Amino acid sequence: MIGFDDRLIFENKSNDLLAAGELLVDMISNEYDDTFQSAGYTKFPGGSPSNIAINVRKLGISSIMVSAVGEDGFGKFLVDRLRGEGLETQGIQRNSNSTSLVVVSKSKSTPVPIFYRGADYHLAYTPMLDAALKSSSIVHFSCWPVSRTPSRQTIERMIAEARKQGMLIGFDPNYHSAIWQEGEDGVQYVKDLISKVDIIKPSEDDAERLFGRDTPYRQLEKFLELGAKQVILTLGENGAIVSNGRETRIFETLATDVVDTTGAGDAFWSGFYTAAVKGYTLQEALNLGFAVSAFKLKYTGAVVDLPKIEDIQAYYNL
Amino acid sequence: MIGFDDRLIFENKSNDLLAAGELLVDMISNEYDDTFQSAGYTKFPGGSPSNIAINVRKLGISSIMVSAVGEDGFGKFLVDRLRGEGLETQGIQRNSNSTSLVVVSKSKSTPVPIFYRGADYHLAYTPMLDAALKSSSIVHFSCWPVSRTPSRQTIERMIAEARKQGMLIGFDPNYHSAIWQEGEDGVQYVKDLISKVDIIKPSEDDAERLFGRDTPYRQLEKFLELGAKQVILTLGENGAIVSNGRETRIFETLATDVVDTTGAGDAFWSGFYTAAVKGYTLQEALNLGFAVSAFKLKYTGAVVDLPKIEDIQAYYNL
Numbered sequence: 001m002i003g004f005d006d007r008l009i010f011e012n013k014s015n016d017l018l019a020a021g022e023l024l025v026d027m028i029s030n031e032y033d034d035t036f037q038s039a040g041y042t043k044f045p046g047g048s049p050s051n052i053a054i055n056v057r058k059l060g061i062s063s064i065m066v067s068a069v070g071e072d073g074f075g076k077f078l079v080d081r082l083r084g085e086g087l088e089t090q091g092i093q094r095n096s097n098s099t100s101l102v103v104v105s106k107s108k109s110t111p112v113p114i115f116y117r118g119a120d121y122h123l124a125y126t127p128m129l130d131a132a133l134k135s136s137s138i139v140h141f142s143c144w145p146v147s148r149t150p151s152r153q154t155i156e157r158m159i160a161e162a163r164k165q166g167m168l169i170g171f172d173p174n175y176h177s178a179i180w181q182e183g184e185d186g187v188q189y190v191k192d193l194i195s196k197v198d199i200i201k202p203s204e205d206d207a208e209r210l211f212g213r214d215t216p217y218r219q220l221e222k223f224l225e226l227g228a229k230q231v232i233l234t235l236g237e238n239g240a241i242v243s244n245g246r247e248t249r250i251f252e253t254l255a256t257d258v259v260d261t262t263g264a265g266d267a268f269w270s271g272f273y274t275a276a277v278k279g280y281t282l283q284e285a286l287n288l289g290f291a292v293s294a295f296k297l298k299y300t301g302a303v304v305d306l307p308k309i310e311d312i313q314a315y316y317n318l
Numbered sequence: 319m320i321g322f323d324d325r326l327i328f329e330n331k332s333n334d335l336l337a338a339g340e341l342l343v344d345m346i347s348n349e350y351d352d353t354f355q356s357a358g359y360t361k362f363p364g365g366s367p368s369n370i371a372i373n374v375r376k377l378g379i380s381s382i383m384v385s386a387v388g389e390d391g392f393g394k395f396l397v398d399r400l401r402g403e404g405l406e407t408q409g410i411q412r413n414s415n416s417t418s419l420v421v422v423s424k425s426k427s428t429p430v431p432i433f434y435r436g437a438d439y440h441l442a443y444t445p446m447l448d449a450a451l452k453s454s455s456i457v458h459f460s461c462w463p464v465s466r467t468p469s470r471q472t473i474e475r476m477i478a479e480a481r482k483q484g485m486l487i488g489f490d491p492n493y494h495s496a497i498w499q500e501g502e503d504g505v506q507y508v509k510d511l512i513s514k515v516d517i518i519k520p521s522e523d524d525a526e527r528l529f530g531r532d533t534p535y536r537q538l539e540k541f542l543e544l545g546a547k548q549v550i551l552t553l554g555e556n557g558a559i560v561s562n563g564r565e566t567r568i569f570e571t572l573a574t575d576v577v578d579t580t581g582a583g584d585a586f587w588s589g590f591y592t593a594a595v596k597g598y599t600l601q602e603a604l605n606l607g608f609a610v611s612a613f614k615l616k617y618t619g620a621v622v623d624l625p626k627i628e629d630i631q632a633y634y635n636l
Contacts, residue, residue, distance in 0.1 A: 027345065027359065035391070035394070035395075036390075036391030036392060036394060036395040037395065037398075038361075039360050039361055039362075040358065040359075040360055040361075041345065041358075041359045041360070041361060042357050042358055042359070043356075043357055043358075043359060044357075070432070072430070072432045073353070073354030073423055073430060073432060074354060074421070074432055076353070076354060077353075077354045077355065080355075096500060098432050098433060098434055099432065101419075101421070101434060103392070103419070105391055112390070112391060114388070114390045114391065114392060114416050114417065115416060116416055116419060116434040116436065118434065182414065
């Protein structure tokens with residue numbers, strides 16, 4: 001258990017964060033379009049772990065991305081983009097499936113994405129991936145790669161190896177039935193996974209998809225009952241509640257100016273991991289995670305031009 | 319064997335043409351973009367059989383489309399569009415897979431599509447499909463539904479049933495390795511299928527993908543050796559050569575004004591089937607097919623505003 005005033009201790013590794021999983025194209029309608037009649041779409045690079053891998057470099061630590069894309073134009077586009085952001089791309093596998101794609105029609109109510117999963121879930125446990133993992137302090141992944149085989153086996157093996165190496169394991173339990181392998185109980189799988197990682201950051205929506213509707217405190221309790229070691233339950237404009245099972249603390253939002261919520265969760269993870277690596281206490285790292293998220297909310301786009309974590313700290317008087 | 323001066327004889331059926339197979343969304347880059355850097359895309363309804371089903375109605379015969387789309391926004395968009403074109407849509411199955419999608423970056427050289435196959439290849443042989451088939455004179459399909467299971471089994475059962483019913487079977491051997499089930503010999507499958515249908519219309523590119531490069535006459539010969547009954551080998555601006563195995567005739571192109579080649583092949587099939595149903599001879603139906611194709615080439619889009627076949631006949635003095 002990590003106390004709020006504890007600092008996370010990392011062995012001296014050559015890389016700080018390894019982000020694993022979905023690297024994909026988001027194709028988003030230009031207009032609000034609840035009926036899918038709109039003709040115009042714009043393509044964006046997507047995939048939450050890649051946002052985090054890019055963000056933490058800007059904030060001041062090192063990162064590696066391991067993913068799988070297709071041997072096609074979209075795969076090339078995504079690899080070129082990571083390279084443009086200064087990431088090494090040896091961890092990006094290419095396979096014969098089409099690069100995964102999500103089509104989203106912007107909606108005034110709830111946007112319903114259409115998922116085209118191809119290359120992403122064919123992420124293989126290669127010698128390159130093994131070496132990248134063992135050279136890193138933290139491993140992060142979301143529900144995407146565990147939602148289907150064979151990438152699920154790759155992540156399970158990564159978790160086992162990360163445990164052996166004493167790494168910190170962060171998991172985003174962003175369960176969504178549509179990405180899950182058909183006919184499987186994704187909810188149960190995610191519940192079983194929670195005790196095997198160190199930190200989870202569910203949103204209220206994630207909690208509702210896993211447990212049904214309930215109050216935030218009762219949802220938090222359910223995660224802890226499943227064996228979660230550290231739960232960060234985000235509540236949108238109402239901030240977050242965080243518990244290590246022994247102590248629960250409330251975090252008010254630091255956001256003042258909300259322009260675009262895309263990527264706000266990834267920004268939190270980015271600030272949190274960066275601060276943790278840089279030797280801040282858990283409480284400070286959480287504050288800095290919420291600060292980076294608040295900073296991101298002022299700008300449009302999943303990945304924005306973040307300053308160094310020390311500048312964020314000064315900006316928010318933390 | 320159908321002689322060039324023979325008329326095709328159809329039993330009195332309630333529907334003329336049944337088009338089976340791919341109904342999908344084409345997402346096409348707004349700019350020429352060989353490097354997949356372009357951000358803007360426009361979505362279009364796609365799927366060659368649906369183009370044909372729509373065209374023949376405009377030309378003057380009846381049609382039914384049988385396809386599978388997803389229970390998603392794109393599926394609704396495609397069904398609404400067919401309905402808007404006056405087609406009945408009871409033959410369109412909905413399943414839990416994403417509506418199939420093709421992304422194309424326009425290219426000055428050869429555009430390389432990225433295929434996202436989902437719902438389309440889950441076309442099932444339902445009682446509704448069986449009834450639609452038995453009520454029709456002609457069945458048409460392309461390589462798409464036979465490239466994967468389970469739709470392959472559906473088409474194979476449709477062919478067997480169409481044979482029993484004495485229907486005319488048209489097949490577009492538009493083989494493309496990227497749509498084929500991985501690890502399978504699609505070329506051999508297509509070659510084996512050729513003797514089981516009545517009419518095939520390969521392009522020179524199709525022939526090259528199946529047999530390698532050769533002269534048009536030698537390619538034609540190879541199709542006949544595989545048991546093809548009627549081969550229409552299209553040669554772009556050089557017209558076509560057509561053979562029933564006993565006699566081979568040359569058709570000069572009727573196109574004078576080529577604005578957009580998209581859908582030109584579908585326009586041929588549409589004119590040919592319409593004329594065949596209306597009692598024209600094989601030679602006349604071929605002429606009218608090439609005339610409809612030439613008419614389409616004058617306009618932009620896969621499906622254009624076609625007049626009645628009699629007007630096309632008058633327009634081209636046939």
